[in-house]
Amino acid sequence: MTDPTTTTPDRRPGGRTARIRAEVLAAVRAELAESGHEGLTMEGVATRAGVHRATVYRRWRDVGGLLVDVIEAAGEMDWHPPDTGSLRGDLTELNEEIQESLVERPSFAVALMAASFHSERAARAQSRLWEERYAQCEIVVTRAGDRGELPPGRTDARAVLMSATAPVYHHVVLLRAAPDPRLPERAATAAVAAAAAGAFLVRAGG
Amino acid sequence: MTDPTTTTPDRRPGGRTARIRAEVLAAVRAELAESGHEGLTMEGVATRAGVHRATVYRRWRDVGGLLVDVIEAAGEMDWHPPDTGSLRGDLTELNEEIQESLVERPSFAVALMAASFHSERAARAQSRLWEERYAQCEIVVTRAGDRGELPPGRTDARAVLMSATAPVYHHVVLLRAAPDPRLPERAATAAVAAAAAGAFLVRAGG
Numbered sequence: 001m002t003d004p005t006t007t008t009p010d011r012r013p014g015g016r017t018a019r020i021r022a023e024v025l026a027a028v029r030a031e032l033a034e035s036g037h038e039g040l041t042m043e044g045v046a047t048r049a050g051v052h053r054a055t056v057y058r059r060w061r062d063v064g065g066l067l068v069d070v071i072e073a074a075g076e077m078d079w080h081p082p083d084t085g086s087l088r089g090d091l092t093e094l095n096e097e098i099q100e101s102l103v104e105r106p107s108f109a110v111a112l113m114a115a116s117f118h119s120e121r122a123a124r125a126q127s128r129l130w131e132e133r134y135a136q137c138e139i140v141v142t143r144a145g146d147r148g149e150l151p152p153g154r155t156d157a158r159a160v161l162m163s164a165t166a167p168v169y170h171h172v173v174l175l176r177a178a179p180d181p182r183l184p185e186r187a188a189t190a191a192v193a194a195a196a197a198g199a200f201l202v203r204a205g206g
Numbered sequence: 207m208t209d210p211t212t213t214t215p216d217r218r219p220g221g222r223t224a225r226i227r228a229e230v231l232a233a234v235r236a237e238l239a240e241s242g243h244e245g246l247t248m249e250g251v252a253t254r255a256g257v258h259r260a261t262v263y264r265r266w267r268d269v270g271g272l273l274v275d276v277i278e279a280a281g282e283m284d285w286h287p288p289d290t291g292s293l294r295g296d297l298t299e300l301n302e303e304i305q306e307s308l309v310e311r312p313s314f315a316v317a318l319m320a321a322s323f324h325s326e327r328a329a330r331a332q333s334r335l336w337e338e339r340y341a342q343c344e345i346v347v348t349r350a351g352d353r354g355e356l357p358p359g360r361t362d363a364r365a366v367l368m369s370a371t372a373p374v375y376h377h378v379v380l381l382r383a384a385p386d387p388r389l390p391e392r393a394a395t396a397a398v399a400a401a402a403a404g405a406f407l408v409r410a411g412g
Contacts, residue, residue, distance in 0.1 A: 036324075038324065113323070113380065114323040114324070116382075117319070117320035117323060118242075118244070118320070123382055126382075127381060127382050127383070130380075130381050131381075159392065159396070162373045162376060162377065163369070163373055163393070163396050165376070166372035166373040166375070166376035166377075167368045167369055167372040169372070169376055169380055170368060170371075170372035170375055170376060171368065171372075173380070174319065174336075174375055174379070175333060175336050175337075176322075176329055176332075176333050177333070186365065186405075186406075187369070189400075189405050190365070190369050190397070190400035190405040190406065191396070191400070192405075193399065193400040193403035193404075193405040194395075194396035194397070194399040194400040194403075194405075196403070197399035197400075197402070197403055198399075199392075199395050199396040199398075199399040199400075200392075200396065
């Protein structure tokens with residue numbers, strides 16, 4: 001994953017290679033959260049991880065390589081969307097998870113977004129991760145349809161998810177407003193109301 | 207506005223002080239759009255504006271001062287929210303204006319957002335500007351209520367505006383997806399459907 005040309009023999013999960021990667025990426029997350037991507041250096045990461053600098057340079061090459069790998073590692077996490085039994089419940093729980101990741105201080109998620117404004121590679125890796133996460137979440141809308149919570153016809157699952165989650169990112173990350181504990185549920189409720197009214201139905205030819 | 211302690215006599219609109227400010231801020235916008243806030247320097251701005259470096263240092267002090275003033279100048283623009291005769295029309299037009307400002311290349315709006323991740327002062331100035339703009343837009347929801355487009359009771363105008371506009375920012379700025387020409391209208395339509403269904407009604411005690 002990090003460097004397919006490496007001939008290190010021990011690449012099984014739990015092996016030395018995996019352990020070093022885990023230590024280095026934990027250090028990247030800690031450094032990012034503490035001082036942002038501007039404070040991220042190969043030396044700082046190696047020191048914090050207790051790994052030889054030469055190893056870090058050989059496997060990740062530069063700070064951009066570390067950023068891409070830490071984002072890819074987030075995508076490898078065994079994450080599942082909520083399954084509470086209602087669309088409103090699922091979207092509220094999803095929003096609460098998102099809001100929590102954005103308001104914690106220091107926030108690794110916000111540091112990654114800041115980094116992606118300055119590194120094309122990090123931006124692409126982050127777009128891929130988000131694409132994957134939204135794709136994973138489509139099941140939430142599919143299940144709601146199966147339960148009869150949506151009008152007849154095909155509802156655009158991605159549009160429902162965007163409508164529910166975007167206000168949380170907007171409020172916290174872009175507007176930098178004080179977190180509103182009721183926003184996760186309110187944004188979820190609004191998206192459900194719009195979906196129930198057919199606002200996200202895919203029109204023929206649309 | 208830029209430095210209340212300055213004793214320059216000629217501060218009337220159209221005077222020399224105002225002209226220099228206009229030239230310097232135009233240079234800041236051009237530099238930001240071309241190379242982002244990381245490429246912004248006092249020297250580059252002075253050269254592009256054709257203004258003495260000493261003047262730029264005296265009046266704006268540092269790059270943070272330039273950023274704050276360019277954001278404040280955006281807030282001084284004579285801007286009015288759309289008034290098309292329907293809530294859906296107004297929110298669609300607002301979203302189209304937002305999307306246009308975000309997808310143009312280079313985008314001054316995106317450069318400002320990137321800068322605000324790195325300058326506390328720029329972030330605060332941007333939050334104030336956004337707060338003002340959302341406050342200005344509340345009239346769009348008030349007018350919809352007066353036209354009978356909303357259910358009885360008080361609709362939270364800010365929540366409607368956030369619900370309508372957040373997906374556009376989210377899609378373009380955070381997800382970095384290709385601009386979707388139908389998104390401005392679709393996000394507006396969804397917000398209107400949710401508002402009509404009472405999803406943004408302010409509950410007693412809430």
